[in-house]
Amino acid sequence: NAGVMQNPRHLVRRRGQEARLRCSPMKGHSHVYWYRQLPEEGLKFMVYLQKENIIDESGMPKERFSAEFPKEGPSILRIQQVVRGDSAAYFCASSRGSGGHGYTFGSGTRLTVV
């Protein structure tokens, strides 16, 4: 029973390029969450999705960031026109449902913008 799978593990992008981060939830989990961790800090919530729906995007920057969780395939966090400040670790978590279930995190994608 594979855990939450994120890829790539490391991603290097030049300023202005696009970054695409992928997350496949645990089997049987239909809820996906994205978090960002800046160096030396805790994780900050970005967005919560269920299949084909964005439920809560209150933590997403207003520009350049988008997320999706299509009916088939992994969830994608997309960052357009990356800047140096986007360099961080991006973690995906999944859960079976809402309302009191534990969350399982993936290993993260470390984005470096040069």
Added chain:
Amino acid sequence: GIQVEQSPPDLILQEGANSTLRCNFSDSVNNLQWFHQNPWGQLINLFYIPSGTKQNGRLSATTVATERYSLLYISSSQTTDSGVYFCAGRDSGGSEKLVFGKGTKLTVNP
């Protein structure tokens, strides 16, 4: 929204020592979890513990929800316990987002 505070921010131990990490949260929390982020950055789920006490090997955790705190106990610490320990809680107001503390950085020396 809720706030989560962890103490101490840093902790240095000799191998074999015991330690207690504390997590205080500002309001009612439905989900309380403890995570370990190892030196390679991986985030490992330790305990899902909205209330009560759980044990897993040398680690145990207790949450007293009515008093808004949780404790993580590490006994007979090993160098592999090094890393950052985070607690995180979900706002009982219905939001699904986890709010993380800033973590306790643990260094276990041989």
